[in-house]
Amino acid sequence: MDLRESTSDRAFRDEVRSFIAKNLPKDLKDKSDAGLRLTVEDGQRWHKVLASHGWGAPGWSREHGGCGWDHSRQYIWEEEMAMAGCPPLSPFAVKMVGPVIQAFGTPEQKARFLPPAVSGEHLWCQGYSEPNAGSDLAALRTMAVKTGDKYVVNGMKIWNSYGHKADWMFALVRTSTEGKTQEGITVLLIDMKTKGISHRPIITIDGSHILNEVRFDDVEVPLDNRIGEENKGWTYAKYLLGNERALIAQIAQSTKLVKRLKEVGAKELSEGQGIIDDGDFRSKLAAIEVELDALRVTNQRVLFESRTGSAGNGGAILKSKGTFISQALSELMLEAVGYYASPWVLEQFDAGWNQPPIGPGYAKNAMPLYARQRANTIEGGSEEIQKNVIAKQVLGL
Ligand SMILES: Cc1cc2nc3c(=O)[nH]c(=O)nc-3n(C[C@H](O)[C@H](O)[C@H](O)COP(=O)(O)OP(=O)(O)OC[C@H]3O[C@@H](n4cnc5c(N)ncnc54)[C@H](O)[C@@H]3O)c2cc1C
The missing domain is CATH 1.20.140.10 (Butyryl-CoA Dehydrogenase, subunit A, domain 3)
Structure with a gap:
């Protein structure tokens, strides 16, 4: 593997730099230069500008609406964005749940969820942690009981980033209490507007409201919103965690x-x-x-x-x-x-x-x-x- 930047990578860096110079909205640039707070909405607005240029999902294959860039170009793109002070993009759709849907989702789920992730239309959040399930994530207790063509979800998630703004949540739920804890977990995609979902803010030491406690009281989720097989969610959850850690x-x-x-x-x-x-x-x-x-x-x-x-x-x-x-x-x-x-x-x-x-x-x-x-x-x-x-x-x- 050659780690030097190639001639074509250098040309690509110039292309990204001049695109940002021309297309980053002036008010966002001014805000960033003045050290003002850039919101998740600012990031979403910038994502839509990038998507209209075909740059909504750099790491994804073209088949799924991405740019198909290799790892060097993805890094160049990220570095140029940071250097220019572009608003940070929400990672939940493009870097976290998107690759999971591509790898394990049905054709219908891909058609439904991938285009609005690329375009920046859907804001996602992550429903993993619970009050007694953080490091020991497999101890999670939010229950999903299958009833006809849906699951009924009851329980609580905590430290949930942007749950108060998100359109969708990818959530780990318990569908079985038999065997090892890892074996009874399922991944559901939950519409945050569904009846029975409520949240309470958690204000962090930097004064921000990003985190939330999210409650589920008899929340109905269609079976079609399950990723992959029931009780096999631990595999998909770990796949996602690798990417989450890399981006942190x-x-x-x-x-x-x-x-x-x-x-x-x-x-x-x-x-x-x-x-x-x-x-x-x-x-x-x-x-x-x-x-x-x-x-x-x-x-x-x-x-x-x-x-x-x-x-x-x-x-x-x-x-x-x-x-x-x-x-x-x-x-x-x-x-x-x-x-x-x-x-x-x-x-x-x-x-x-x-x-x-x-x-x-x-x-x-x-x-x-x-x-x-x-x-x-x-x-x-x-x-x-x-x-x-x-x-x-x-x-x-
Ligand atoms: C800013 C922020 C954003 C977050 N956003 C989200 C989100 O969007 N969605 C979501 O689901 N979660 C989110 N989280 C939650 C995060 O994933 C958990 O806080 C984290 O996994 C730790 O879990 P915990 O807080 O329950 O700590 P605990 O698991 O209770 O750990 C407490 C301490 O014990 C230590 N410890 C625990 N087990 C071991 C062990 N086996 N060996 C050695 N040490 C151990 C830990 O290292 C830690 O220091 C967020 C957290 C933060 C701070």
């Missing part, structure tokens, strides 16, 4: 953060010096940049080797290392921004004070970014669980 590695976003750290580090905060002139800061940043380069290569290797449409257990390596890097970068950003990360910068109360010298986008985002990146250790499976997967499944210990 956030390599393109970390690449952008390194660039921002160099920019902010060069600004003069005190005594005519930027923090980049501080040898200790510079060596910490350089060490992380080296780790990021290594992760980029590992990412290419995992994607190259996964011919099945899932990053599989390689996703655990990417998530573990990517989390370490993105958290370390968020800590360095706090160090670089220093006092200006505080929500109570005293100068804001002085007449005529406008902005901190390092630029408002950097300053106001440093603390929320730091707080948000803490969650990377937990979401998609905690760090300890990734280490267990790497030890058992990758290293065979």
Whole structure:
């Protein structure tokens, strides 16, 4: 496998860059440059622009409405999007449930669910975790009882991202209590407007409302919405988790953060010096940049080797290392921004004070970014669980 960017990859990078420059709506670009919060709706709007150009699902085959790009082009696309400050795209449809429907869905399910995933029309959410089933996911207890041509679902999901906005949920439910816990799980696609679904917000330490508790009270789901075989959902769930973990590695976003750290580090905060002139800061940043380069290569290797449409257990390596890097970068950003990360910068109360010298986008985002990146250790499976997967499944210990 040759990891160098080919001439055609470089031409492709130019094509992506000029497409973004021409097509990213100005108000979204301005919002991003000013460090304002980009919403899930902003991401959906941008997804629709990409889809109208045929770029709605880069990693999917053309047969399913995707771009059919190889792993290098997919990465170039992600990196250019992050560097240009494009709104992040919701991963649930294109990166998570879409590949599962392609691999295990019926022709009817593919015809029904794949086109609105590519176009950005359907927003999806993930119904895996429950109050007593996180790391031990197979302990989940939300029951689905088959009655005629439907399942009746009762139970509760927790830590559900965007359930309050999503059109659809891919959910793990229990359809059997016989045998091993993994053997009684089924995947259902649930319309979030169905009677009996309710949710309560969970506000996180960065102040966001992304997470929810979702309840199911006698929710009727047609049998046609079951993925694959009943009680075989654990296989499909693991297929999806490999891809989820790979995307939490956030390599393109970390690449952008390194660039921002160099920019902010060069600004003069005190005594005519930027923090980049501080040898200790510079060596910490350089060490992380080296780790990021290594992760980029590992990412290419995992994607190259996964011919099945899932990053599989390689996703655990990417998530573990990517989390370490993105958290370390968020800590360095706090160090670089220093006092200006505080929500109570005293100068804001002085007449005529406008902005901190390092630029408002950097300053106001440093603390929320730091707080948000803490969650990377937990979401998609905690760090300890990734280490267990790497030890058992990758290293065979
Ligand atoms: C920001 C965010 C978004 C999320 N979004 C979603 C979502 O959209 N949908 C969804 O279904 N879930 C979502 N989750 C939930 C996430 O998947 C779970 O939080 C995660 O799997 C951990 O489960 P838990 O919280 O129940 O912790 P627990 O499983 O209770 O773990 C508690 C601690 O014990 C440790 N531990 C547990 N078992 C072991 C073991 N065998 N060996 C060593 N250590 C162990 C864990 O590492 C952890 O430190 C999200 C979580 C976060 C933080």
